[in-house]
């Protein structure tokens with residue numbers, strides 16, 4: 001059995017759609033047990049966004065999912081993080097969740113486990129790559145082993161079109177008004193990411 005947790009944060013639902021595709025891919029691996037959990041919203045952002053219908057509707061769709069807790073990270077053999085960009089970086093909600101997990105860092109509790117990231121940006125150049133690359137830094141401090149999304153398995157990446165997906169991880173592009181939804185190629189790459197991390201996590205867990 002290999003245990004995978006997918007902690008994600010999504011304001012408007014794009015990352016949530018990718019998260020479900022990642023979950024579906026992880027579940028393709030025999031013996032996988034997969035948990036999809038949402039990283040809690042902050043009071044400040046909930047209040048600031050409460051007048052936006054798109055935010056309120058997307059939060060409603062996710063309300064039945066359990067909140068991520070640090071025990072989920074301890075439980076898992078593999079951790080696949082999902083979050084939209086905030087100025088080319090991870091959102092404060094995710095940073096807060098990681099900052100509060102300092103005990104796991106200090107004890108080396110997550111060292112040697114597989115990890116990866118999927119993301120969403122408004123625009124093609126709004127942080128598709130920087131969000132993943134900058135977020136990799138704290139994950140390496142936890143001793144996690146990063147699993148990317150190679151071209152060989154993901155020929156969709158070899159395009160000049162404005163779609164998500166890179167060697168760094170799965171992604172989508174929401175559009176400046178949030179109206180673009182993940183396209184089929186982005187969902188397929190997200191699913192492959194889930195499957196790949198799960199396979200690596202199983203191998204690492206078998207060796208430890």
Ligand SMILES: Cc1cc2nc3c(=O)[nH]c(=O)nc-3n(C[C@H](O)[C@H](O)[C@H](O)COP(=O)(O)O)c2cc1C
Nearest residue numbers: 010011012013014015084087088120121122123126
């Ligand atoms: C505070 C804030 C900062 C953002 N910064 C960026 C940015 O730097 N580049 C960009 O392309 N999109 C930016 N966005 C847009 C979000 O990334 C976009 O809404 C998100 O990818 C949609 O994913 P979601 O539906 O899962 O929330 C920002 C949005 C907010 C609210």
